[in-house]
Structures are given as structure tokens and as C-alpha cells.
Amino acid sequence: MNQSEETAKISVKDLSLFYGDKQALYSVSLDIEEKKVTALIGPSGCGKSTFLRTLNRMNDLIDGVKITGDIVVDNEDIYKSNDVIKLRTKVGMVFQKPNLFPMSIYDNVAYGPRAQGIKNKKELNKIVEESLRGAAIWDEVKDRLKSSALGLSGGQQQRVCIARAIAMKPDIILMDEPTSALDPISTLKVEELIAQLKKEYTIVIVTHNMQQAARVSDKTAFFLSGEIIEYDVTNNVFSNPKDQRTEDYVTGRFG
Amino acid sequence: MTSPPIEKHNIGNGKSNKRKYMLESLSSKLFLLCALLSVLSLLLIVGFVFYRGSHPFIAEGYSFFEFIFGVDWVPGEDKFGIFPMIVASIYATIGSLIIGVPIGLFTAIFLSEIAPKRVAKIISPAVQLLAGIPSVLYGVFGLAIIVPFLQNYLGLAKGQSLLAVIVVLAVMMLPTIVTVAETSIRAVPKTYREGSLALGASEIGTIFKVVVPAAKSGITAAIVLGLGRAIGETMAVILIAGNSLIVPTSLTDSIRPLTTNIALEMGYAAGVHQEMLFATGIVLFSFIMILNFVLAKISARGAN
Amino acid sequence: MRTFKDNLLRGLLWFSAFVTVGILLLIVGYIFYKGFRLINFEFIFGDYSPTGGGGIWPMVVTTVYTIAISLVIATPIGILAAVYLQEYAKQGRLVKTIRFATESLTGIPSIIYGLFGAVFFVTTLKLGMSIISASLTLTIIVLPVVIRTTEEALKTVPGAYREGSLALGTTKLQTLIKVILPSSMPGILSGIILSMGRIIGESAAIFLTAGTVAAMPSSIFSSARTLTVHAFLVTQEAGDIELAAAIGIVLIVLILVLNFSATFISKKLNKADY
Numbered sequence A: 001m002n003q004s005e006e007t008a009k010i011s012v013k014d015l016s017l018f019y020g021d022k023q024a025l026y027s028v029s030l031d032i033e034e035k036k037v038t039a040l041i042g043p044s045g046c047g048k049s050t051f052l053r054t055l056n057r058m059n060d061l062i063d064g065v066k067i068t069g070d071i072v073v074d075n076e077d078i079y080k081s082n083d084v085i086k087l088r089t090k091v092g093m094v095f096q097k098p099n100l101f102p103m104s105i106y107d108n109v110a111y112g113p114r115a116q117g118i119k120n121k122k123e124l125n126k127i128v129e130e131s132l133r134g135a136a137i138w139d140e141v142k143d144r145l146k147s148s149a150l151g152l153s154g155g156q157q158q159r160v161c162i163a164r165a166i167a168m169k170p171d172i173i174l175m176d177e178p179t180s181a182l183d184p185i186s187t188l189k190v191e192e193l194i195a196q197l198k199k200e201y202t203i204v205i206v207t208h209n210m211q212q213a214a215r216v217s218d219k220t221a222f223f224l225s226g227e228i229i230e231y232d233v234t235n236n237v238f239s240n241p242k243d244q245r246t247e248d249y250v251t252g253r254f255g
Numbered sequence B: 001m002t003s004p005p006i007e008k009h010n011i012g013n014g015k016s017n018k019r020k021y022m023l024e025s026l027s028s029k030l031f032l033l034c035a036l037l038s039v040l041s042l043l044l045i046v047g048f049v050f051y052r053g054s055h056p057f058i059a060e061g062y063s064f065f066e067f068i069f070g071v072d073w074v075p076g077e078d079k080f081g082i083f084p085m086i087v088a089s090i091y092a093t094i095g096s097l098i099i100g101v102p103i104g105l106f107t108a109i110f111l112s113e114i115a116p117k118r119v120a121k122i123i124s125p126a127v128q129l130l131a132g133i134p135s136v137l138y139g140v141f142g143l144a145i146i147v148p149f150l151q152n153y154l155g156l157a158k159g160q161s162l163l164a165v166i167v168v169l170a171v172m173m174l175p176t177i178v179t180v181a182e183t184s185i186r187a188v189p190k191t192y193r194e195g196s197l198a199l200g201a202s203e204i205g206t207i208f209k210v211v212v213p214a215a216k217s218g219i220t221a222a223i224v225l226g227l228g229r230a231i232g233e234t235m236a237v238i239l240i241a242g243n244s245l246i247v248p249t250s251l252t253d254s255i256r257p258l259t260t261n262i263a264l265e266m267g268y269a270a271g272v273h274q275e276m277l278f279a280t281g282i283v284l285f286s287f288i289m290i291l292n293f294v295l296a297k298i299s300a301r302g303a304n
Numbered sequence C: 001m002r003t004f005k006d007n008l009l010r011g012l013l014w015f016s017a018f019v020t021v022g023i024l025l026l027i028v029g030y031i032f033y034k035g036f037r038l039i040n041f042e043f044i045f046g047d048y049s050p051t052g053g054g055g056i057w058p059m060v061v062t063t064v065y066t067i068a069i070s071l072v073i074a075t076p077i078g079i080l081a082a083v084y085l086q087e088y089a090k091q092g093r094l095v096k097t098i099r100f101a102t103e104s105l106t107g108i109p110s111i112i113y114g115l116f117g118a119v120f121f122v123t124t125l126k127l128g129m130s131i132i133s134a135s136l137t138l139t140i141i142v143l144p145v146v147i148r149t150t151e152e153a154l155k156t157v158p159g160a161y162r163e164g165s166l167a168l169g170t171t172k173l174q175t176l177i178k179v180i181l182p183s184s185m186p187g188i189l190s191g192i193i194l195s196m197g198r199i200i201g202e203s204a205a206i207f208l209t210a211g212t213v214a215a216m217p218s219s220i221f222s223s224a225r226t227l228t229v230h231a232f233l234v235t236q237e238a239g240d241i242e243l244a245a246a247i248g249i250v251l252i253v254l255i256l257v258l259n260f261s262a263t264f265i266s267k268k269l270n271k272a273d274y
Helices: A002-006 A048-054 A084-090 A105-115 A121-134 A138-144 A154-166 A184-197 A210-216 A234-239 A244-250 B018-059 B064-069 B083-114 B117-130 B135-153 B162-186 B190-198 B203-214 B216-232 B235-241 B258-266 B271-303 C002-038 C041-045 C057-088 C093-107 C110-124 C131-155 C159-166 C172-201 C204-210 C227-238 C241-271
Strands: A008-019 A022-033 A037-041 A065-073 A091-094 A172-176 A202-206 A219-224 A227-233
Touching: A008 A048, A008 A202, A022 A048, A022 A202, A022 A219, A022 A227, A037 A048, A037 A210, A048 A172, A048 A202, A048 A219, A084 A091, A091 A154, A105 A121, A105 A154, A105 C172, A121 A138, A121 A154, A138 A154, A154 A172, A154 A184, A184 A202, A184 A210, A210 A234, A219 A234, A219 A244, A227 A234, A227 A244, A234 A244, B018 B064, B018 B271, B018 C057, B018 C093, B018 C110, B018 C131, B018 C172, B064 B083, B064 B271, B083 B117, B083 B162, B083 B203, B083 B216, B083 B235, B083 B258, B083 B271, B083 C002, B117 B162, B117 C002, B117 C241, B135 B162, B135 B235, B135 C002, B135 C227, B135 C241, B162 B216, B162 B235, B162 C002, B190 B203, B203 B216, B203 C002, B216 B271, B216 C110, B235 B258, B235 C227, B258 B271, B258 C110, B258 C204, B271 C110, C002 C241, C041 C057, C057 C093, C057 C131, C057 C172, C057 C204, C057 C227, C093 C131, C110 C131, C110 C204, C131 C172, C131 C204, C159 C172, C172 C227, C172 C241, C204 C227, C227 C241
Parallel strands: A037 A202, A037 A219, A091 A172, A172 A202
Antiparallel strands: A008 A022, A008 A065, A219 A227
16 A cells, blocks of 8 residues: 555545435545556446546536545645646546537547647647547548548547547546447457556546456456445456455446 | 657646636626626516506506596596407407417317328428518508408498407417427327327327327417417507407407507607506506416416 | 217318418418519619609618617627526526526517617617617517527537536636537527517517608618518508508518528538538
């Protein structure tokens, strides 16, 4: 545990979350390591997605959400400093379904940098190319950058979404079941991409696919009813779980 | 598949976002202000009309009772009774509803349930379009065709009458009723029809016992809109009502509804006379509020 | 017995549809039949002459003025109000009040708007019987139309666009300008076009606020008459059905063009992939 504290990129302490009167997270504490892939698993409704969305404060968009506890990213408490823009440029997000805007591929990837005030054409070109390369989709789309992003296949769209996220040069990328809407081949491509990306980024991924968690992640947290039941090196969680409920879940006895 | 190392640059890092947050809060306040303008408009309208309209009764000693139930409207002699106009408005509205609602609803049912697809595809948009035609043109048509028809074939001395108003208002509300009702009937899920037909009900039986009741709230909305159009219509009515100041006792009487009274005299009215026109406006306003309220109650009861 | 009742009802349905379509065809047909002889270049673009035989150009100009002024004011206010209601407001008493006000404005008959305009814009603000008074009155009349259609258009923008944009560190304002408004533009545009139709058809409110002067307006502070008011007055004062019908043709064609462009715009822009 000592070693992980040294490199903790995100440190969550005693986090509880309420939707109105309903509590969804119960004092969750968790340290997420830099440049590792951390998987969040658990049955649907266990709070894993809700937890993920607290890390870039996307839950702020929902009326009546109340949060207690601390989330520290790079030594800064993200709920105390009120600069959500800065937080979200630092913590990127990829959603369950590809959600590209109805614009060209180029404009989609350049969208975030432009919103940050980058207008220089050359600089934008460079960011777009780098990001698309970074998301391993450059070769497939380089000849059609100006055509609609919505004409791409679902798998391609999701990788452009990843490119759009890394165009912001974030430190952390949150992925909310990024392959649940994709076919097996596209899923495999995204998983390969995740393996590449962790050299540069800290990745937190929510998945309900246990093989995926086992394949891509370094550490795994098992959520149940808004609590963390077990958090350990992925291998241990899957082959040597300490808690009976974790074992039941990873062996498919419920969920 | 290898990705080149991505160099960090200065996006977001260290830069202050103060300006953005300021713009954010400024813009949301601006949007709120715009939204509040509709509240302000409503308050201004209600305020001005009620203030001016209630002034004679509050400050100048006129009797509100005599205003509502008085049968003489002679501004030159300081007589302001709008009973004939109230009766005229009520008769004209009810009469046009009696004709317009069944024809409109039946047409809507026909278009959504019975008509061949190709036919409905031509007629529906055409009817929709007619809802947008200036109502004055309906009045012109009424004066040119319906009024002479009544004169010649019913032997009226003057074709401008309650009956002419009823017919023109009924025609005018048709496109509105048909369009709104048709949309709501089309929105009834197919499974309702299939369920009923599978139980051996006939097509027509299904339509009237299952589909129409399911579309009740939309149909009520259609009637409310048609009603609003009828009771509020002014300029078309002026052309065909005859504008006599009598309490109508038959369909062939010349009438002056509340709306036309305002439009006809506002141009030259001053002082108490003008305030009494605002008072007429209050009565009209209250009528519409009451009718909407009653219909909302009826449809709510129907839903239970 | 049941089949008899069914057949009777079926017959009534056909009959009603026949009556509706017949009457409406009759009206439009009559107006075209009665008025088409007057329609020519000189009629539309010629100056009005009180002695007869002149054109309707001053009324066309007045109509265009009222449309332009009221939409220039109502469109931005209406769109931003709808943005507030759909994108910014938290559900609560304030939103309920605003919605109630908007709905109530829709139900007020135009003669009441006319009364209000006559006392507020004409007298209190001392704008006189003028195009500007009528336009400001019309602004309030079409405001709820713009708000409602814009709200409907905003509702069709997927929530995923909003999340996707905000997650990239943009502000709500940036998200609105760059993603949400462009995506809802077709709906907003057709709402604006429909408001034009509403303004063209309006008569009572304009009658009480713009007056009836039949001459080319020298400025927006002049009294003038729109096409619809002109159609009313020539019928009422002179009983000139032919002239009224000719104006009617112009009005109907205008409405047709507006409706087709509204349909065209919303279809065209919806099909385009971005």
C-alpha cells in the first residue's frame, strides 16, 4: 500500500453520493495509480458508473445530487476548487455509446482545443493528426477528415471519441463501458488501444465484461450496492478474491 | 498501430478560466431575463386591461351589475350595458361548436383511420395549411357567399346574422380541430386497435369504443383551440354579424359579439367610453379563462 | 343491427370529410376565381390610389416591415427564453410560472392584444398609431410561438451531445453555441417561419395599433395598413369583394410559400448529416 500512495494520481476518501434522498455511494475510499488501468466492476446499479462520473464532476449536471467526502487529483481537491473546466480538460471521458457531434471528423477532434482558444490552423492540424494517430484510427480516416463523423461505423466512432478526448492532452481518461455498444472485433481494437494508451495516461474503466477487466486492467475494484467490496491487483481479484461476494460475482454466480 | 509520443502543451494547464465563468454566469442571467419577459408581458397585459377596465366601477361609481345585465349600449347617453353582446358571443360560440366539432372530429377520424393512405397524404397537409389562412378571408367569403345565400334562400331582409356568424366560425375552426385531433388519434398505439379487433369487435366499433377514448386529451385540446379561435375572432365576424345592439332571439337576428364591439368603437372612443371597452375586454378574457378551465376539468374527469 | 349502425357511422365519417374538404376547397377556389383577374404586376408593385385601380405595394411594404421588426425582437428573446427553460432552469416554481405565462399568452385573443397595444405602446409610450406600435404588439403575440417551437427543437438534441461537449471542458455557453443550437436549427427556423404566417394572418391587433392609413409609410412611426387589414377594410368600407379576393390570393400564396419552406428546411437540414 505504501508504494501505491506515492504514485496515487486520484485519491478518493470517504465519498458518499445522494440523488435527492436516495444514497447511491457509501463512503467509498480508493487510490488510483498513475499510468495504470483501473477497472471498476460490479452488477448494474452498484454505483460504479456514478462513481466514475464523480471523478470529472459530470454528476453536477443532474439536479439534486449531493456529494460528501474528498476526491484529490494531483493534490487538489476537485470539489473544493471550483474550476470544473480545468478539471475536465485534465480528466477526459469516453462514454458508453459513441457520442460524436454532427460535424466532420476533423471538427469533432478539434472541438475541445478550439474551445480552449486554439485557433492556429497548423497547430490544430497537428493536434488532430496526433490524436487520431494516438487513437489508432488515423489510417482509416485520414482521407475523409472533412466528411461527417456520423458516417463512420460504431467502432470507428468510438475510437474517434477517444481521439477527441486525448486531443485535450488529459492526464486521466475515464471510460464508461466504452465497448458495450460495439461488436467483438471493434471491442478488441479498443482494448488494444487501451493497452497502448496507458503508457501516457491514467485510465479508469467501468465494464460489466469481466474478461475485459481481466484483460486490460492492472487493478480492479468490485462495487456492490454503492460500496467497494474489494480493491486489489486485478489478478488477485479474479483468481484469489478475499471476499465471498467478490468470488460469487467474478465466477458468475450472480450479477 | 504504434502511436507517437504525445507532447504536452498548454491546453487548460495553469490558465485561468475566470473569464469563462464570468461569461457563463452573465449569459445564464441574460437567458433568465428573456424568459421572464413573457411573464412581464402577461402581467402588463392583464394589469393594463384590468386597471383601465375596472376604473369606471371603482372610481366613477358605475354599477358593474348594470354593465353586465344592462341591455342598452348608448355611449352618447352614458349607457353601457353589454348583455346583448354577452348573449351574442355565447350563442355564436355554442352554435359554431355544435356544427364545427362533430364535423371536425369525424373528419379527423376519417383521415387517421378510414381514408386510404394516399388520400390522407394529400388532404391532411392541405387542411393543415388552411389553418394558417388569415381569418379575414373567411369573413370575406362569408360576406360574399353565405350572407347573400341566407338573404335569397331563407328570405332574410339582411343576411348578416347570428346564423352567418355561426357558419363562418364553424368553418374557420375546422382546420384547427381536424389537425390537432388527427395528430392525437394517430398517436394511439396500434396494439389498442389490434387488441380490440382480435376480440371480434368491428372496425368502426373499435374506432369509437377504443381509439377515440384513448385520444381523449388530444381531442379536448383540439376543441379548446377551436373554441378559442371562435370566441376570440373579431374582424371576420364584423363583416358578417350585422353588429346590431339587440339581444338575439333567433338565428336570423343581427348580432354584435363582445370582440366586435371593441374593434368597432376603439377607434374613436375616449374617457369612460374607452374604459368600458376595456371592461368588455375583461369579460371576454374571463370567458376564455372559464371555458378553458371547464374543459380542462371535463377532460380530467374523462381521464379517470 | 350492428352492421347497420356501423354502416351509418362509416357513412357519417365519409360525409364529414367530404364536407370539410368541400367547404375549404370552395373557399380557396372562390377567392382565386373572384380575384385572379386583378392579379398582375401593376397590382402588386403599383402604388395605392384611393380612387381605385391602384396597387397594393404600400400594404406589401407595411406587412414586410411588421414581420421584420417583430421577428427581429421576438426571435432572439424567444430563443434565449427557450434555452433558459430547456437548458438552464431547474424545475421549480419559477419555471412553472414562466410556462404558465407563456401558455396564457397563447390563449389570449388578438383583440385583447390590440387593446393592450393601443393603451400601452400607442398612448403610454407615445409611439402613436404606427407600424412600430403594431410590431411591438405582434412581438408579444409571436413570442410564445417562438419559445414553444424552439423548446421542441431543443428537446430533440440528444443529451449525449451535451455530456460529450461538457466532458471536454467546455462551458455550457460554448456547448450551446457550438453544438446545441446548430443541431436544433431546423426546428427553430421552421418555428420562425410559422410565426411569419401568424403575423401575416393577424388583423384585429394591428387594426387597433397601426391604424388604417392607406399610403406608403414614410417611416416605422407612420400609421399604415397591412395586407390583411387592407383586405378587411376594402370589404367593410367598399364591399369590394373582388379586390379583397385578389389580396386574399396574395396572402394565400405567401402562406403557401412559407409553409413549404418550413417543411423544406426542416426536412433538408434533418437529412443532411451535419
